[in-house]
Amino acid sequence: MNPVKVGLLGLGTVGGGTVNVLARNAQEIARRAGRGIVVTHASARDLNKPRICDTSSMTLTADPAEVVNDADVAVVVELIGGDTLALELVMQAIANGKHVVTANKALIAKHGNEIFAAAQKRGVMVAFEAAVAGGIPIIKAIREGLAGNRIEWLAGIINGTGNFILTEMRDKGRDFADVLKEAQQLGYAEADPTFDVEGIDAAHKLTILAAIAFGIPLQFDKVYTEGISAISGSDVSYAEQLGYRIKHLGIARHTENGVELRVHPTLIPERRLIANVDGVMNAVLVQADAVGPTLYYGAGAGADPTASAVVADLVDVVRALTSDPENRVPHLAFQPDSLADLPILPMEQVETACYLRMRAADRPGVLAEVTRILGDQGISIEAMLQKEPPTEEEGATIIMLTQTVVEQNMNQAIEQIQRLDAVLSEVTRIRVESLG
Ligand code: HSE
Numbered sequence: 456m457n458p459v460k461v462g463l464l465g466l467g468t469v470g471g472g473t474v475n476v477l478a479r480n481a482q483e484i485a486r487r488a489g490r491g492i493v494v495t496h497a498s499a500r501d502l503n504k505p506r507i508c509d510t511s512s513m514t515l516t517a518d519p520a521e522v523v524n525d526a527d528v529a530v531v532v533e534l535i536g537g538d539t540l541a542l543e544l545v546m547q548a549i550a551n552g553k554h555v556v557t558a559n560k561a562l563i564a565k566h567g568n569e570i571f572a573a574a575q576k577r578g579v580m581v582a583f584e585a586a587v588a589g590g591i592p593i594i595k596a597i598r599e600g601l602a603g604n605r606i607e608w609l610a611g612i613i614n615g616t617g618n619f620i621l622t623e624m625r626d627k628g629r630d631f632a633d634v635l636k637e638a639q640q641l642g643y644a645e646a647d648p649t650f651d652v653e654g655i656d657a658a659h660k661l662t663i664l665a666a667i668a669f670g671i672p673l674q675f676d677k678v679y680t681e682g683i684s685a686i687s688g689s690d691v692s693y694a695e696q697l698g699y700r701i702k703h704l705g706i707a708r709h710t711e712n713g714v715e716l717r718v719h720p721t722l723i724p725e726r727r728l729i730a731n732v733d734g735v736m737n738a739v740l741v742q743a744d745a746v747g748p749t750l751y752y753g754a755g756a757g758a759d760p761t762a763s764a765v766v767a768d769l770v771d772v773v774r775a776l777t778s779d780p781e782n783r784v785p786h787l788a789f790q791p792d793s794l795a796d797l798p799i800l801p802m803e804q805v806e807t808a809c810y811l812r813m814r815a816a817d818r819p820g821v822l823a824e825v826t827r828i829l830g831d832q833g834i835s836i837e838a839m840l841q842k843e844p845p846t847e848e849e850g851a852t853i854i855m856l857t858q859t860v861v862e863q864n865m866n867q868a869i870e871q872i873q874r875l876d877a878v879l880s881e882v883t884r885i886r887v888e889s890l891g
Contacts, residue, residue, distance in 0.1 A: 458491030459773050462522035462553075463513075464544060465534035466499040468642040469558050469585070471507035471833055472758030473765045477740050482765065487682070488773040492766075494532075496522045498857050515625055523548045533557040534545070536646060537592070542566050549573045554776075556768040557584035558761055560659035564675040571786040582768035587660040588613050588737040590760030591753040592767065597741065598667050598788040605742035606668040607671035608888055609887070610707035610721075611739035612732050613660040615755035616644045616651035617683050617703040621720075622733040625691045625700070631684070643735050643756040653682035654703065654718040661705035664739070669709050669797065670789030677799040681719035690851065690885060693854045696837055699810075700883065713798035715805050722856075722887040727742035729890065734832040740890060746869065766876060801862060803863040807835065811857065813872065814850040814880040817843075820854070820875040828871045829857065832864040850879040855885060 461477075463470050474494055477484065485491040497510060498519040516522065523531055523536040523544050531548040535541050538561045547563065548555050549570070559562065563583050574581045584594045588611065597606070604835040612618050618640040623634040635652065637666070638644045650656040658678040666673045683703050694701050708715040723730045728750055730740040739753025744747050754760035775783055785791060788883045823843075829836065842852040857865075869882045 456490045458485075458489075458493045459529050459776070460527050460581065461492060461530045461769065462493040462496040462525060462528035463494050463534065464498050464522060465536070465557040466497055466506055466508070466510065467534065468497075468507075468758045469761045469765065470497070470534045472762030473534070474508035476762040476766050478758060480551050480766075484770060487668035488770045488824045490773055491847070492769050492773060494767070496525055496528055498522045502774035508803060511749045519544050520547065520845045524551060528553060529776075530554045532554060532561055532769070533562070534765070536561070536625065538562045538565050543579070545570060546573060549577050549579055552577060552579060553724070554579045554772045556772060557583050558765055559583075559888055560586040560656065560663060561791045564659035564662040564673055567666070567673040567786075570782040571791070574786065575780075575791055579785060580665055580772050580775060581786060582772055583663070585761050585770045587663050588739060588751070589615070589753070589755040589757065590763040591737055591739065591755065593664070593739050593751050594667060594762065595767070596749075596751055597664065598784060601741065601743050601746065601749075602788070604745045608706065608741060608744045608745060609664055609668055609741045610704050610706045610729070610888065611661070611664065612702055612729065612737050612754065613664075613705050613739065614654075614703060615735035615737055616648065617654075617657070618732065618737070619643065619735045619807055621683060621686070621691070621701060621703060622808065624686075624688055628635070628768070632756070634700070638735070641735070642758065642763065643887065648817050652684050654680040655719045657703065657705045661707055661716060664705070664878055667788040668707060668741070669714060670787065670793065670795050671714060671797050672794055674799055677716055678706055679717040679805075683720050685883070686720050686885070690810075690883065693812065693840060694810065694885075695723075695725070695809075697854070698727050699723060699857060699887070702730065703887070709797075710800065712804065713800040715800050717802060717805065720885050723886055723890055727890050733784075743791065747765075750868060755804050761884060803861075805860070806859050807864055808859050808889075809857045810885040810887055811869075812883040813878055815853055816864055816877040816879065817851040818877070824875055824877060825853070825872055828868050832868040834860045834864060
């Protein structure tokens with residue numbers, strides 16, 4: 456049988472990796488897919504740029520629309536990122552009856568509902584394994600491997616750049632900006648690195664994971680998102696003294712009242728496996744009713760790991776080319792007419808334990824004032840550290856771990872604590888999850 460012809464949009468890190476993996480493992484891939492898979496067409500913004508892959512056998516163009524509209528191309532692989540031109544091209548590819556593979560988490564998180572509806576109507580597949588956690592087959596695991604379960608919650612380290620920064624800060628005391636620069640040079644960071652450090656990239660990925668875990672529509676605008684840029688080296692070290700690690704987590708939880716969707720720095724007990732996922736590595740912990748907890752670990756970014764997911768999607772698409780569109784694995788794991796309209800809980804109603812850090816005047820009664828406010832809000836203290844003041848003006852550093860508290864009660868307590876004369880700094884709050 457003739458090989459399936461693929462058109463690639465984008466020849467950067469992931470595009471180059473995809474061409475290399477397809478060439479390197481061509482025979483194994485053909486044995487799995489039942490047909491060869493070849494990149495015959497590719498587009499790149501700058502055709503003169505040096506590439507990490509061999510493009511000599513491809514028809515190259517600077518205009519991605521030419522690839523999408525080429526009659527020979529059966530599958531379009533979208534690797535240009537962003538959600539404006541990429542959306543236009545993907546919708547055009549679908550309209551042209553082509554299957555699509557994409558690594559674009561922003562595109563799926565923000566426009567997936569309309570993309571999947573169009574694909575469903577046209578009878579084509581849109582595969583997006585590479586959009587979440589790079590090389591970890593987490594979409595397939597949740598959508599197919601856990602299909603017999605009711606998923607209760609999931610928590611993931613789903614941004615490699617952020618995890619790399621937090622790890623280097625903890626292990627080497629390195630400077631935030633310096634580590635970010637290295638992640639950019641290694642090709643891990645987003646084109647706009649604030650997406651990594653402010654949690655937007657993780658929020659895109661969490662939106663996708665929650666949709667396939669709970670059978671709900673993609674709702675990126677409802678994710679509570681907080682980044683790691685306010686985390687200081689001292690928080691990392693105090694957390695360690697209390698037996699915790701700080702990780703930037705995406706958390707989705709199905710509660711009685713609705714679905715929690717949140718991305719924020721989180722203290723997790725250092726004995727948890729996921730607390731020991733370091734560097735650019737990603738991990739997703741899924742709690743499901745039948746199987747219990749399962750943990751998925753691997754490289755979350757980089758050329759070959761992300762290409763691994765893109766190529767797996769290509770194999771899936773090729774295997775399904777002759778299948779009846781009605782009998783394919785649904786894009787969002789649940790049949791499109793069976794998605795649930797569950798409410799997404801506002802962050803004020805979410806319950807977590809908290810780590811609090813503040814500086815306060817070192818005199819009798821100050822701690823009593825702080826604990827009275829916490830007590831009045833029904834907040835119980837689990838552990839406490841106090842560090843001597845370096846100078847009297849700077850005050851003593853107080854660190855507290857609280858028991859589980861509803862977010863809005865903690866917001867009120869923090870507001871009142873900050874108004875105390877004796878409290879000399881803002882209160883830093885980092886949420887705590889036991890992930891037990
Ligand atoms: N910027 C992303 C990360 C790349 O650091 O994880 C993979 O999505």
